[in-house]
Amino acid sequence: MATMGLEPLAVLGLAAVIAMAISPRASDGTTRSIAALGLIAALILAAGSQGALTSALLTGDAAARFGTGLCCLSGLAALAILRPASAPREAPALILLATLGASVLSGAAHAATLFVGLELVTLALIALTVLPRSAPALEAGYKLLILGGIGAATLLMGLAFAFAATGELTFAAWSSTDRLVALGAALLLAGLAFKFSLVPFHMWTPDIFSGAPAAAAIVAGVASKVGVAIVLLRLQPQMPATGIWQTGLAALGIASVVLGNLQALRQPSLPRMLGFSSIAHSGYLALILASGAADTAQAVLFYIATYAPALFAALAAAAILDRDANLTGLRGLVWAQPLTGAVLTLALLSLAGLPLAVGFWAKFQLFSALAQAGTYGLLAVAILGSAAGLYFYLRFTVTLFRRDGVDFPRPPHWQEAAVLLAAAATIVGLGVYPGPLYALVTASLP
Amino acid sequence: MNATFALWAGSLALISALLVVTRASVVHALIWLLVTLLSLSASFFALGASFAGAAQILIYAGAILAVFVFVVMTVDASPKALEQERARLGRAWVPPALVAALVLVPLFAWRGAPGADTAAPMGAAVSATDLGMLLFGPWAAVVEIASGLLLAALMGARHLGRRGKPEGRG
Known part of the structure; x- marks a missing residue:
């Protein structure tokens, strides 16, 4: 199996430093171009490099490659929808640092890289969140700072317990059945659930989506989730079967699916609805992990890869519409701005899991994994959650087609249009013919 | 000691x-x-x-x-x-x-449960040299990544400390 060297991470870090160093003098366009070049180079290197990481800290296996690639794509999408008018010049460097953190996380095989990667994503995300310095953004940043701090402390406590019992910092430490390690595993799960926005550790997510720039929401919704999901996938086989891990994941997953979907039901604001639905989607992933199905890893990676383009498109539309991205402001969007309206429709249908959009295959994988594992209780929760999801996604979709439209502030920039078009092509292309993505995911198992 | x-x-x-x-x-x-x-x-x-x-x-x-x-x-x-x-x-x-x-x-x-390790794990003393060899040898990548962490925190703090009127949502 082909492995990845350190190059993609080095390129991301170098590009972040260059983008930061030139940002006071160079124009906004130059800084962004350098950041975009760095992301594209890292993407190509992650896909094509043949180096091998020999360190015990980081692995360069196929899953790390897949995670790094997806993080770079989310970084590019975040860069494209960052509005020049309000984005300070250091924003591209912050996006690169967040991407670097998520990539480190997807290659983490050791407590040190796990913690440093997680904190790098969180800190860069906090800085991205407070960029507009408006009251909602500051509130979201404050919540993320305090809750993220609690999550990090919980995680460290868990790592310390495992180290105290086994004297081992690699993920292999968790296979011990020592009771101290079991206690550590519970704390580790709670710490990771903070970052994965699982109920009851989800309080920061809706605020990031509605108060922060859409670019920060992309990082929180895709890059950081990819990293944490791959960490969960790597930890899963190490955990003893009788431990708290599976039960805890199932409980967190059920709570997230139920609460995320219920709170999204009555939500009039598009970004806030996406925030609650992001909690529900994390819950579906936790359900797959808890089921212990044979093809857990395929289903999880496939689900995230299909969730990403839909979220890119929906958040790009939310960034274009800015304050009007709610049920009244979205009326008649399809007629007034055909591109934004049509792509937003596709994204919502994909998130709902309707056929011909790629989200359908993700939901199909989810249900078949849960059914194969014989966990019918979890399957029932997932089906009920998806049914509720159908209601609120279609509620927004129907609004887009109303004839009594309102005036829209501005058409999309070319970068935003590019994100919309690429996301739409991915959603429809893979929705009709999901074969290539299946092949890629099957080749990218950890 | x-x-x-x-x-x-x-x-x-x-x-x-x-x-x-x-x-x-x-x-x-x-x-x-x-x-x-x-x-x-x-x-x-x-x-x-x-x-x-x-x-x-x-x-x-x-x-x-x-x-x-x-x-x-x-x-x-x-x-x-x-x-x-x-x-x-x-x-x-x-x-x-x-x-x-x-x-x-x-x-x-x-x-006191059976099988539990009640003895405190008293490892050997770790000298600063050993630590330095570890941090600048096999762990160098993590040190570099941690420097990115400080960079992100610094940029965020500088941005929050900047004077002037807050900008709109972006």
Whole structure:
């Protein structure tokens, strides 16, 4: 199996430093171009490099490659929808640092890289969140700072317990059945659930989506989730079967699916609805992990890869519409701005899991994994959650087609249009013919 | 330097940490925090982690506490505010205490369980040279990534500290 060297991470870090160093003098366009070049180079290197990481800290296996690639794509999408008018010049460097953190996380095989990667994503995300310095953004940043701090402390406590019992910092430490390690595993799960926005550790997510720039929401919704999901996938086989891990994941997953979907039901604001639905989607992933199905890893990676383009498109539309991205402001969007309206429709249908959009295959994988594992209780929760999801996604979709439209502030920039078009092509292309993505995911198992 | 001393210093740290979070006056809390940090450092020395003990004194008891002193200057310490703080502390201790109990009870309950390792893991002393060899050898990548962490924090702090009017949502 082909492995990845350190190059993609080095390129991301170098590009972040260059983008930061030139940002006071160079124009906004130059800084962004350098950041975009760095992301594209890292993407190509992650896909094509043949180096091998020999360190015990980081692995360069196929899953790390897949995670790094997806993080770079989310970084590019975040860069494209960052509005020049309000984005300070250091924003591209912050996006690169967040991407670097998520990539480190997807290659983490050791407590040190796990913690440093997680904190790098969180800190860069906090800085991205407070960029507009408006009251909602500051509130979201404050919540993320305090809750993220609690999550990090919980995680460290868990790592310390495992180290105290086994004297081992690699993920292999968790296979011990020592009771101290079991206690550590519970704390580790709670710490990771903070970052994965699982109920009851989800309080920061809706605020990031509605108060922060859409670019920060992309990082929180895709890059950081990819990293944490791959960490969960790597930890899963190490955990003893009788431990708290599976039960805890199932409980967190059920709570997230139920609460995320219920709170999204009555939500009039598009970004806030996406925030609650992001909690529900994390819950579906936790359900797959808890089921212990044979093809857990395929289903999880496939689900995230299909969730990403839909979220890119929906958040790009939310960034274009800015304050009007709610049920009244979205009326008649399809007629007034055909591109934004049509792509937003596709994204919502994909998130709902309707056929011909790629989200359908993700939901199909989810249900078949849960059914194969014989966990019918979890399957029932997932089906009920998806049914509720159908209601609120279609509620927004129907609004887009109303004839009594309102005036829209501005058409999309070319970068935003590019994100919309690429996301739409991915959603429809893979929705009709999901074969290539299946092949890629099957080749990218950890 | 032995395990008994480490245990003693550790209990001192625990007691003074409890005093930190129960003091109404921020200055008193800071002094107890200093005691906590110093006794933690003592227990590090006793366990043979002399570098971690020295770093604890230099960084936490020195640099970080100095930053806290600056924060204290901006805090309202009038008797009225103190009274308000006391009233708030009256109820606030319940949830953290419950969480602490949740962690501590299994630790004590399982102490005598069969198969549990009751002996403290007393490793060999780690010298600063060994640590440096590790950080600049196999762990160099992590050190570099941690520098990115500081960079992100620095940019965020600089942005928040910038003067001028807040900008719109972007």
